[in-house]
Amino acid sequence: MKDLIVEYEYGLAALRKKDQLLKREQDSIMDKRLKQLHTIEDIERLAVIESDRNLISGMISEMQDDIQHMKTGRRPGNKRGAENLAAYQREISIDPGRFLHIANTEEDIKSEEEVKLLEGAIEELLWFLSKREKDLYILFAGYDFSVQEIADLTGLTEGTIYQVLDRARKKIRKNIKIDDFFS
Numbered sequence: 001m002k003d004l005i006v007e008y009e010y011g012l013a014a015l016r017k018k019d020q021l022l023k024r025e026q027d028s029i030m031d032k033r034l035k036q037l038h039t040i041e042d043i044e045r046l047a048v049i050e051s052d053r054n055l056i057s058g059m060i061s062e063m064q065d066d067i068q069h070m071k072t073g074r075r076p077g078n079k080r081g082a083e084n085l086a087a088y089q090r091e092i093s094i095d096p097g098r099f100l101h102i103a104n105t106e107e108d109i110k111s112e113e114e115v116k117l118l119e120g121a122i123e124e125l126l127w128f129l130s131k132r133e134k135d136l137y138i139l140f141a142g143y144d145f146s147v148q149e150i151a152d153l154t155g156l157t158e159g160t161i162y163q164v165l166d167r168a169r170k171k172i173r174k175n176i177k178i179d180d181f182f183s
Contacts, residue, residue, distance in 0.1 A: 005070050012063045019056045022049050128175050133168040140165055 026049045029042050122142065126134050139145045139153070140161075147165075151158050 001070060005067060008063055008067050008070070012060065012067065015056055015060050015063065019053060019060065022053050022056070025049060026053070125176060126172070128171055129168055133164055133171070136161060136164050137168040137172075 026046065029046050029049070032042060033046075122138065123134075126137065129137065136150060136154075139150050140147070145153070147158050147161050150156070150161050154161075156164075
């Protein structure tokens, strides 16, 4: 990584040098223009130089951001690195075999299409939950994870998980009426 940073810094220095050369050329054309000694070629060249300088300026800015990202491990402007995401931003990988756990001993073996249809239906039913509530509720109710297992996966405290699950249950009771499914 250090070699890459050094290469980027050399590239950045070369871009700055090119920008300085274009600035000098632009200044000399502007001096001619002030003395009324400019030609149409000078005006055309001035337009090309301005365009090139704008492009180089953007490249310099991008390279500075890239170098900072490589040195600090985070995007410019971010307060934490990618490895230190907040608990609610972390992705949780789950074994698909745990999805829609059925308590009885007679488990229906579902095809991948059926599981995807069920997942989609669940997502539609829980549209009113926040992402965090939906994720934790699906882990708890759909994948049959215990609160302790969810805490280990997410890095949240058990108390927080209980609060989020309670809030999700209240929203579900409020928004989903059982009678709607049996009419």
